Amino acid sequence: MNDTAQQFTTRQTAVLDAALSLLVDGGEKALTTAAIAKEAGCSKESLYKWFGDRDALLAAIISRQASKVRIPQAPKLSFTEMALHEALVDFAHNLLQVICSEVSIALNRLAISQASKGDYTLGKTLLNRGRGHIGAQTTVLLRQAEAAGFLKFDSAEAAYQVLYGLVLQDIQLRVLLGDSLRPEEQNLKQLAEVAVNHFLKLYQTN
Structure with a gap:
């Protein structure tokens, strides 16, 4: 397994996959914290707690993709x-x-x-x-x-x-x-x- 994948919990991985899906379907404009939270079924507070700001979230999304x-x-x-x-x-x-x-x-x-x-x-x-x-x-x-x-x-x-x-x-x-x-x-x-x-x-x- 790629080491990059090990830093995420199952719940966090699901959130990142939801974000990736939004990015593919709607591009950058669709990639908002509100949309990601809704798609993943979590709160915006959880997003900030797990990933920090938007740049950190994008970095986590990239790490998730690289882990594949x-x-x-x-x-x-x-x-x-x-x-x-x-x-x-x-x-x-x-x-x-x-x-x-x-x-x-x-x-x-x-x-x-x-x-x-x-x-x-x-x-x-x-x-x-x-x-x-x-x-x-x-x-x-x-x-x-x-x-x-x-x-x-x-x-x-x-x-x-x-x-x-x-x-x-x-x-x-x-x-x-x-x-x-x-x-x-x-x-x-x-x-x-x-x-x-x-x-x-x-x-x-x-």
Whole structure:
């Protein structure tokens, strides 16, 4: 499980999911404390108690979305090349599912909208709590694979950036710009496989 998910109680997670639903359906204007409280069946006082101000609530929403990405773990028993391949493909597939979801697209559009007005708070939070957290956790597996002799690189962080780029390509950008050819679910697994195969050709030791 992603560590980000562990900071929220079941009730708080339900509230964040309600907020995400409002964001997707109505955009930024729909994301008011009154609307979230009504949708989640809680009081505004509870929202402020749990999450603080609006920026803190948005940060929590981003953390909730990032928690949906399954961080790849090294197999506890038999850490083989095949196990590494499967772990990376599962991660890449899940990352594509989350990044291409309506929720992630809505969050990125909101961040872009705010940045155009000179407010970079949400964008920085997306980078730190979303991409940054996922990357930091995934590099743990890459270092373990290097220690096991399966991968070779100068920097695990740089290798992760290559993996991330190979997985996402320009897919999210196209969706953000309104490309109607959103990848179908059956294609996401294939895209993940291709990306991981390219990554391993670059960094695998043999």
